[in-house]
Amino acid sequence: MFKKISLFFIITVGFSSVYAQQNIPFRITKYNNIIVKTLVNKKDSLDLMFQIAMKDASISPDRQRKTDHIVFNKDGISENNTVQIGKFTLNNVQFFDHELTGHEADGKIGTAMFSGKAFKIDYDNNRFVIYDKQPDLEGYQPITLLYDHEQFFIAGDNVIGDQQEEAYFLLQSGYAGGLLYSNEFADAKGLDKKLKITGEKTLKNSSGKSVVTKQGVLPNFKLGNAVLKDVSAGFFAGDLKTQTVNYFGADMLRRFNWIFDADRKTAYIKPSKYFSEPYYKIN
CATH class of the missing domain: 2.40.70.10 (Acid Proteases)
Known part of the structure; x- marks a missing residue:
């Protein structure tokens, strides 16, 4: 980064x-x-x-x-x-x-x-x-923040097959979708074979190298004690792989109300009215 x-x-x-x-x-x-x-x-x-x-x-x-x-x-x-x-x-x-x-x-x-x-x-x-003062945190649960270079990272548990894999995600409100995995995580965990693939798109650059984006479904994702099911999850394949971090996108962010402390060491989350809404579909 x-x-x-x-x-x-x-x-x-x-x-x-x-x-x-x-x-x-x-x-x-x-x-x-x-x-x-x-x-x-x-x-x-x-x-x-x-x-x-x-x-x-x-x-x-x-x-x-x-x-x-x-x-x-x-x-x-x-x-x-x-x-x-x-x-x-x-x-x-x-x-x-x-x-x-x-x-x-x-x-x-x-x-x-x-x-x-x-x-x-x-x-x-x-x-x-x-x-200006300590907010009311009733009904919220704390999660640890990693604040690095003015960006927020959180840890979430990804249930892939019979394995539960923890990974850090960058909070990314500019990405409309749900989860987007880094190339390293996608390759190491074999997401191409372990996730149900719902969509795929291939683009080529001027040198003829391909960028393949795939959309899949993650059975369960756990953040704190909140569990989201059948989460929309994307990753890249093909010749060019430039995704270096995992994204926690806008479709995931909206499923919670968030309070960030002044020291940027802790976030407090509570399910929002969007928690169980259908997932955004990446075209």
């Missing part, structure tokens, strides 16, 4: 002395992506996709809305921007240009808007909650 450029947001928030929290509304697309409506530099109205696997912000080359007031230098970086999300304001925001994002989004925004605070992804009520 490559270390990403750190970004520090100065967050100006007025916390209620009673509730000690700030709410930020979002919407969920049919691709399971979280979209927040923003006003950048008090001029550009943009829909930005929340990307939990990054801390910075970025603009997509496929954006639908104008970004006339975000000025990039020759390296494709724009500094000292403000981002308003409702009554919530971020100052000194750094944007990167020409980074692909999810459907219906003009760019991405990362986790720096929660810098130094505990925060909640509340899928039941379509909102983020930023806490």
Whole structure:
């Protein structure tokens, strides 16, 4: 993994002395992506996709809305921007240009808007909650976080055949599907033979080398004491194998409400209203 450029947001928030929290509304697309409506530099109205696997912000080359007031230098970086999300304001925001994002989004925004605070992804009520004090954890179970290079990793148990295999997964809200396995894990565990394969697609690059994506069904996946059945699980085959980490995608993330502690050492999860919904199908 490559270390990403750190970004520090100065967050100006007025916390209620009673509730000690700030709410930020979002919407969920049919691709399971979280979209927040923003006003950048008090001029550009943009829909930005929340990307939990990054801390910075970025603009997509496929954006639908104008970004006339975000000025990039020759390296494709724009500094000292403000981002308003409702009554919530971020100052000194750094944007990167020409980074692909999810459907219906003009760019991405990362986790720096929660810098130094505990925060909640509340899928039941379509909102983020930023806490100034210890949140109410009733009904939640703790799971250990590995926070590395500003990215979140969790351990989950994969039941493959008669074996239970633990693996670490990167929380990846930009991937619409369920689980996506690294090449190393897929090859070592023989997923091509052990999973029920439901779909396959082959692409070739300019050199004629093939990239094969396969979709399968994992009988059981355990996160903490929560067990999900018949989970959608993808992996790569063919000549080119570039997937270096396992993904815990947006379709899995939405099945829980999440609270992340301020130290980024523990996450607390509770099944959301999407826990038993049908799995997203990768085309």
